[in-house]
Amino acid sequence: MNLFDQYPVSLTNSLTGNKEVFQSLNPGFIGMYVCGPTVYNDVHLGNVRTFLTFDIVSRYFRFLGYKVRYVRNITDVGHLENDADEGEDKIAKKARLEQLEPMEVVKHYTEGFHEVMRQFNILPPSIEPSATGHIVEQIEITKRLLEKGFAYESNGSVYFNVRKYNQEHHYGILSGRNIEELMESGRDLDNQDEKRERIDFALWKKASPFHIMRWPSPWGDGFPGWHIECTVMSTKYLGETFDIHGGGMDLKFPHHECEIAQGTGATGKRPVNYWLHSNMLTVNGQKMSKSLGNSFLPRELFSGTHPLLEKGYGPMAVRFFMLQSHYSSTLDFSNEALQAAEKGYKKLMNAFNLIKKMESVPAGKPMSELNAEFKRLSEACYLTMSDDFNTAKTLAVLFEMSARINDLKSGNINLAEIDQPVFDSFKQTYIGFIEQVLGLQEEKEENDEVLRGTLDLLITLRKKARTDKNFALSDKIRDDLKKIGIQINDGKDGEMTYSIE
RNA sequence: GGUUCCGUGGCCGAGUGGCUAGGCUGAGCUCUGCAAAAGCUCCUACAGCGGUUCGAAUCCGCUCGGAACCUCCA
Numbered sequence: 343m344n345l346f347d348q349y350p351v352s353l354t355n356s357l358t359g360n361k362e363v364f365q366s367l368n369p370g371f372i373g374m375y376v377c378g379p380t381v382y383n384d385v386h387l388g389n390v391r392t393f394l395t396f397d398i399v400s401r402y403f404r405f406l407g408y409k410v411r412y413v414r415n416i417t418d419v420g421h422l423e424n425d426a427d428e429g430e431d432k433i434a435k436k437a438r439l440e441q442l443e444p445m446e447v448v449k450h451y452t453e454g455f456h457e458v459m460r461q462f463n464i465l466p467p468s469i470e471p472s473a474t475g476h477i478v479e480q481i482e483i484t485k486r487l488l489e490k491g492f493a494y495e496s497n498g499s500v501y502f503n504v505r506k507y508n509q510e511h512h513y514g515i516l517s518g519r520n521i522e523e524l525m526e527s528g529r530d531l532d533n534q535d536e537k538r539e540r541i542d543f544a545l546w547k548k549a550s551p552f553h554i555m556r557w558p559s560p561w562g563d564g565f566p567g568w569h570i571e572c573t574v575m576s577t578k579y580l581g582e583t584f585d586i587h588g589g590g591m592d593l594k595f596p597h598h599e600c601e602i603a604q605g606t607g608a609t610g611k612r613p614v615n616y617w618l619h620s621n622m623l624t625v626n627g628q629k630m631s632k633s634l635g636n637s638f639l640p641r642e643l644f645s646g647t648h649p650l651l652e653k654g655y656g657p658m659a660v661r662f663f664m665l666q667s668h669y670s671s672t673l674d675f676s677n678e679a680l681q682a683a684e685k686g687y688k689k690l691m692n693a694f695n696l697i698k699k700m701e702s703v704p705a706g707k708p709m710s711e712l713n714a715e716f717k718r719l720s721e722a723c724y725l726t727m728s729d730d731f732n733t734a735k736t737l738a739v740l741f742e743m744s745a746r747i748n749d750l751k752s753g754n755i756n757l758a759e760i761d762q763p764v765f766d767s768f769k770q771t772y773i774g775f776i777e778q779v780l781g782l783q784e785e786k787e788e789n790d791e792v793l794r795g796t797l798d799l800l801i802t803l804r805k806k807a808r809t810d811k812n813f814a815l816s817d818k819i820r821d822d823l824k825k826i827g828i829q830i831n832d833g834k835d836g837e838m839t840y841s842i843e
Numbered sequence: 844g845g846u847u848c849c850g851u852g853g854c855c856g857a858g859u860g861g862c863u864a865g866g867c868u869g870a871g872c873u874c875u876g877c878a879a880a881a882g883c884u885c886c887u888a889c890a891g892c893g894g895u896u897c898g899a900a901u902c903c904g905c906u907c908g909g910a911a912c913c914u915c916c917a
Contacts, residue, residue, distance in 0.1 A: 590917030
């Protein structure tokens, strides 16, 4: 039996607002699309949270045995400074300010984005298409929407006709918005405007003579609108209807609403079965965002140079911190919370290292109670993750498991009291969930041969001192090492381990 | 104003009708030459008011407070 049949996943579908049991379109396969970054700027921690959320989603689905095609785009054209289809293109603006070719800007920030993803151990998607690589397709779908009457041309630009669309379909289905109110709100259109309604949005924008990012089209030189790229790239690689579409909560309206309208308008089919939205990272209760100026850059976090931080934190401690809350809740970012997370993370990894070295032994006298507990814990990992990817609950289970691992280590319980298959599955589950599902790994420690050799020598000396009952010397070695951030721990049989701060 | 959501113990943060979340902090105990680590125990909460129910942090209503979206942001 497949793991995904054994532990069916339920998830909160933003389209219905309900938690639903997930069922893939093609048994055993999942198509997932996530809105990637607009590469005109450095990614901050808020962005990281979203990509982490969907990293977990894809990791867990794969862990359960699904074959996942995960598409995450790079927006490198068409994202204007505001959504009234006015203002400069973000990439073009940055290029102008920096006196660079737009594609230089794109390249630079794409590289930076990838670097950050690697640091946080966020796996790359299966396909990472870019908007500029799909201009032809975007023109094609725009033509199709024109043919179907869901779009109109105006002065070299093409706009989506929301009013017309809403006569046959439901615009606002995702965000719960009322189209009448949407049409009334906002300022009135003046004669200069190309759009018929405020809520109509651009599929294609005419390029001014000075606009450097431009492509020929049936309507003259121009560039694509922001929303259309996602419709094109998702359907091209995943089909006209696919399983999961994800993104940050702030993209729900208008971006995802427009995607639904475009896809439905073009194909007559509903483009996505399950919409998943991750919530915001906040600082003092307020959304972390570039425009509010409260955003943290990953490098400021690692180095601890941000004014709000007392010290630096490793990417894995931060990853752990984010996993302690559910993706659908806001998560507040603070120095204290990070410190607590760092300690918890270390505790979990300590047990991780211990169990990796443990081997099951034939059960001498199986204790049914212990067996039952070990079984229950292993199974609980799957149940909590299958419950809407509840990483917080899963971590709670893993902490319980780590307590049992420490019990085994310290001899509070005996390995021989647990049936071999039960322990093997326990071990496999603990390691699998930490490493593969949650993507936690050891922080890269200085793997300095010289340092390790020196420490081994000091440990040998300290062991000698202890057997000689020269406690003054053994304490000095330990205390002095502690001062420079190295903790010596004495084990049961005189063996010693160390950890570096 | 409209749409959506939240308010949990010293802090962070799960939990959506009955059963211990968990992490961090603090106190104590065990282990230890002494520490550290680890294990155990304790400090035990659901913004306020009313209602439904045998029973509510969990459902409903109101009040207060906060947030996101409706303008660019994951």
